[in-house]
Amino acid sequence: MTEILFYITEQAGEGVQTALARRIAEKAWRQSRRIYVHCRDDVHAREVDAAFWAQPATGFLPHDLAADTPMAETPVVVGHGDDPGDHHDVLINLAPEVPDFATRFQRVAEMITGDGPLREAGRARFRFYRDRGFQIQSHRL
Numbered sequence: 105m106t107e108i109l110f111y112i113t114e115q116a117g118e119g120v121q122t123a124l125a126r127r128i129a130e131k132a133w134r135q136s137r138r139i140y141v142h143c144r145d146d147v148h149a150r151e152v153d154a155a156f157w158a159q160p161a162t163g164f165l166p167h168d169l170a171a172d173t174p175m176a177e178t179p180v181v182v183g184h185g186d187d188p189g190d191h192h193d194v195l196i197n198l199a200p201e202v203p204d205f206a207t208r209f210q211r212v213a214e215m216i217t218g219d220g221p222l223r224e225a226g227r228a229r230f231r232f233y234r235d236r237g238f239q240i241q242s243h244r245l
Contacts, residue, residue, distance in 0.1 A: 105238065105239070106206070106207045106208075106209055106210065106211070106212055106238065107210065107211045107212070107239070107241070108211075108212050108214070108233045108238045108239065108240045108241070109211060109212065109213045109214070109240075109241050109242075109243065110214045110215075110216060110226070110230060110240060110241070110242045110243065111124055111128065111213060111214070111215050111216070111243050111245055112215075112216045112226075112242060112243065112244050112245065113215075113216070113217055113218065113244075113245040114218045115217060115218055115245075116217055116218035116219045117217075117219070119155065120217045120218070120219070121198060121215050121217050121219075121222060122151070122152050122155045122156075122198070123155070123159060124215050124217075124245070125141060125152070125196045125198055125213075125215060126155065126156055126159055126165060128194075128196055128213050129141060129156070129165060129167070129180050129194075129196055130163065130165050132193075132194045132211075133165060133166070133179050133180055137179075137193045137194045137211075138179055138180075138191060138192040138193050138194070139179065139180045139181070139192060139193070139194045139195075139196060140170075140181050140183065140188040140191075140192040140194070140195050140196070140209075141167075141180065141181065141182045141183070141196045141198060142183065142184060142188075142195060142196065142197050142198060142199050142203050143182060143183065143184040143198050143199060144184060144198065144199045144200060145184050145185075146171070146184060148184065148198065149169060149170070149171075149182050149183055149184045150169065152182050152198065153167070153168075153169050153182045156180075156182065165180055166178060166179050166180060167179070167180035167181065167182055168180075168181060168182070169181070169182050169183065170182065170183025170184075170186045170188070171183065171186075184199065187205050188205065190208065192209065193209065193210045193211065194209060194210065194211045194212075194213065195209040195211070195212045195213070196213045196215075197212060197213065197214050197215075197229070198215070200221075200222075200225035200228075200229075201225070201228075201229070202229050202232050202233070212233075214226060214229050214230070216230075
């Protein structure tokens with residue numbers, strides 16, 4: 105069964121969710137996991153891609169946009185609306201809803217930040233998983 109992990113922070117702001125996703129992606133990549141970062145739309149995916157290249161200035165996270173590369177070729181893929189197939193182990197969901205393909209992953213990482221609309225969407229995703237009987241782990245940051 106898919107392992108559901110919620111990362112909860114009181115921090116708010118434009119880049120909090122993306123910075124947290126990058127930390128989680130880097131940790132999973134270092135554990136030899138293949139990661140798909142699911143965004144809300146194409147504009148968001150491109151913003152996340154740019155942020156992953158920029159942060160941290162001394163680090164490196166090998167990633168690419170789903171639109172620019174075959175998904176099986178890069179350890180971390182950033183996309184939206186694309187079905188990532190069976191090439192990835194970890195889903196980092198940055199979209200407000202749970203994607204249809206979420207339960208095909210070994211792990212799903214969800215972020216809840218201090219931002220009102222993002223927090224409410226995160227709570228709805230929590231209820232989605234809970235109501236379907238998934239075991240949920242929560243990590244307060």
